[in-house]
Amino acid sequence: MKLILLGAPGAGKGTVAKLLTQLDGSVQISTGDILRAAVAAGTELGKKAEAAMKAGDLVSDDLIMGIMGERLKQDDCKKGYLLDGFPRTIPQAEALKKLLAGMGEKLDCVVNIDVPRDVILDRLTTRRTCTKCNAIYNVKSNPPKKTGVCDKCGGPVVQRDDETEAAISNRLDVYNQKTAPLAGFYEKEGLLMSVNATSSEAVINAIKKRIGMK
Numbered sequence: 001m002k003l004i005l006l007g008a009p010g011a012g013k014g015t016v017a018k019l020l021t022q023l024d025g026s027v028q029i030s031t032g033d034i035l036r037a038a039v040a041a042g043t044e045l046g047k048k049a050e051a052a053m054k055a056g057d058l059v060s061d062d063l064i065m066g067i068m069g070e071r072l073k074q075d076d077c078k079k080g081y082l083l084d085g086f087p088r089t090i091p092q093a094e095a096l097k098k099l100l101a102g103m104g105e106k107l108d109c110v111v112n113i114d115v116p117r118d119v120i121l122d123r124l125t126t127r128r129t130c131t132k133c134n135a136i137y138n139v140k141s142n143p144p145k146k147t148g149v150c151d152k153c154g155g156p157v158v159q160r161d162d163e164t165e166a167a168i169s170n171r172l173d174v175y176n177q178k179t180a181p182l183a184g185f186y187e188k189e190g191l192l193m194s195v196n197a198t199s200s201e202a203v204i205n206a207i208k209k210r211i212g213m214k
């Protein structure tokens with residue numbers, strides 16, 4: 001399947017994407033994960049992205065399109081992909097449309113995961129991430145067995161730099177301004193599917209139904 005997962009930070013895009021990869025071998029492509037890896041490795045890309053990310057602002061469209069133009073051409077995308085955190089602006093959506101048309105590819109649908117703001121705020125402040133394998137935990141609902149240590153890979157589980165109260169509030173504002181308009185864009189394209197759900201299982205079931213998967 002070829003999907004875009006749309007939704008505010010903390011809506012559960014990453015969790016849903018990880019569950020979907022288990023269904024048919026599609027790969028999860030998270031621009032946030034790619035950027036964090038670049039920052040950790042201290043690459044040129046990482047240096048360019050770091051300040052914007054820390055403040056909860058968006059990285060430039062050019063930088064993101066450079067990454068995605070390369071990423072979508074890789075072999076593992078043949079089985080399908082789940083775009084998590086991309087596109088995030090109208091120019092990125094327009095550029096993606098051209099890119100896919102050039103590759104002769106079509107998206108199945110764009111899933112807009114709608115979660116109330118208070119739920120989002122609570123989730124983001126309690127979220128913890130493994131810096132090694134990107135597994136996601138929650139101090140309240142899904143803590144690692146040993147505090148601060150990833151169950152899956154033993155890596156350090158920490159609160160992200162952009163998950164302080166100030167950065168979170170900025171990320172939500174940026175989302176409402178720059179990314180929320182994508183729902184209208186994809187509605188016009190006939191690709192939008194909105195799910196009003198707080199459980200990832202309900203989201204997965206709605207997606208399966210829409211794309212005709214058992």
Ligand code: ADP
Pocket residue numbers: 008009010031032033035052053054056057058059060061064084085086087088089092162171
């Ligand atoms: P979130 O949990 O907010 O969805 P992500 O892991 O997707 O976070 O992204 C973290 C940060 O990486 C964003 O706040 C932004 O600075 C940058 N980023 C990720 N994807 C994009 C994108 N498509 N366009 C611009 N910036 C991006």
Ligand code: ZN
Pocket residue numbers: 130131132133134135150151152153154155
């Ligand atoms: Zn891990």
